[in-house]
Amino acid sequence: MQSSHDVLRIALVGAGRFGSKRAAAMAKSNRSNLILVADTNLESASALARQYGCVATNDWTQATTREDVDAVIVSTPTYHLAEVSLMAVRAGKHVLAEKPFGRNPEEVFTLVEAARLSGVCLKAGYNHRYHPALRKAYDCFVKGTIGRPLTAQCFYGHGGRVGYESEWRSRTDLSGGGQLLDQGVHALDLFRWFLGEFEEVNGMVSTAFWPIAPAEDNVFATLQAASGAIAQVHASWTYWKNKFSFTLIGEKGYLCIEGLGGSYGIEKLCIGTREIPGEVPKEQWFEFAGPDDSLALEWEDFLNSIMKGHEPMSSGEEALRTLLLVDAIYRAAKERRTIRLETAGLTAAAGVGQQLGK
Numbered sequence: 001m002q003s004s005h006d007v008l009r010i011a012l013v014g015a016g017r018f019g020s021k022r023a024a025a026m027a028k029s030n031r032s033n034l035i036l037v038a039d040t041n042l043e044s045a046s047a048l049a050r051q052y053g054c055v056a057t058n059d060w061t062q063a064t065t066r067e068d069v070d071a072v073i074v075s076t077p078t079y080h081l082a083e084v085s086l087m088a089v090r091a092g093k094h095v096l097a098e099k100p101f102g103r104n105p106e107e108v109f110t111l112v113e114a115a116r117l118s119g120v121c122l123k124a125g126y127n128h129r130y131h132p133a134l135r136k137a138y139d140c141f142v143k144g145t146i147g148r149p150l151t152a153q154c155f156y157g158h159g160g161r162v163g164y165e166s167e168w169r170s171r172t173d174l175s176g177g178g179q180l181l182d183q184g185v186h187a188l189d190l191f192r193w194f195l196g197e198f199e200e201v202n203g204m205v206s207t208a209f210w211p212i213a214p215a216e217d218n219v220f221a222t223l224q225a226a227s228g229a230i231a232q233v234h235a236s237w238t239y240w241k242n243k244f245s246f247t248l249i250g251e252k253g254y255l256c257i258e259g260l261g262g263s264y265g266i267e268k269l270c271i272g273t274r275e276i277p278g279e280v281p282k283e284q285w286f287e288f289a290g291p292d293d294s295l296a297l298e299w300e301d302f303l304n305s306i307m308k309g310h311e312p313m314s315s316g317e318e319a320l321r322t323l324l325l326v327d328a329i330y331r332a333a334k335e336r337r338t339i340r341l342e343t344a345g346l347t348a349a350a351g352v353g354q355q356l357g358k
Helices: 017-027 042-052 078-090 105-118 132-142 179-195 294-308 316-335 352-356
Strands: 008-013 032-038 055-057 071-074 094-098 122-125 149-157 198-206 218-225 230-236 243-250 253-258 267-273 282-288
Touching (some): 008 017, 008 294, 032 042, 042 055, 078 105, 132 243, 132 267, 149 179, 179 230
Parallel strands (some): 094 122, 149 230
Antiparallel strands (some): 267 282
């Protein structure tokens, strides 16, 4: 659905830390205007609304029922993401909701189907695709700089914080899972971006330190793409220091990203290439020391998708496919076996998690 407005009128649901970041990123655009902030904590909503000269409410349904709202940003905890987003798309609003988009594939399938029927734009907040090192790496990959992809690896870790075990993230009924759904999904989204769809999954999870069982504080997974490329991810809440690394190995070279800025360190990209098999690769290093503008770039992509009527990156259906990988990893870990994914019937039935993982 294309927009009939030059400046989109936006409602934000969730005035917490990340909701505030979304509002700041949106304010950089001259194509959108924040008109409503909703949060169950009216004080938080009012404080953020004052910054942008708009209305505050503790009734989030106003974001979905007001006729003057064109699009809704959903920056709530995971257990509210699908509920708020579903009401918004059924009301004909475009939606950008935070990753992982929901607690399981079933509730996200319902959301994706509703968006399809309403003809609205539905996007998941996977902002890592918009980080400069990853964007440049992807451009190199598409140009064939490293040739056919062979393997990919991602490590994503941090050490939690005081009281982490008491937050909603530690309760699987609210979060849907542990570290896999917190940071690991970013790795899965990036794997799919570079390597396409996956056919087989193996996984192991552990609750090594934090008293949060059955949620995991470490997850290890190996995935095989339809192309034959193999990807590995380790996401950890017990690394004790924030760290991000992503490496893609091809037949002619490699791409290696380290850091995401801030506490994860300066974002860097290494491009390694070789002309002859076995020779020492030639490396080019790039540093991206500027401020993190990934959320602003993601917002512009969302606006472009609405105004031009095309699918955004990390669309609702893509987010659903990523959650199918999450479901498969958890099942592989629980059942101690390889799970095969058959994605041809993705939108055929609501029970997609059990239907596609065999």
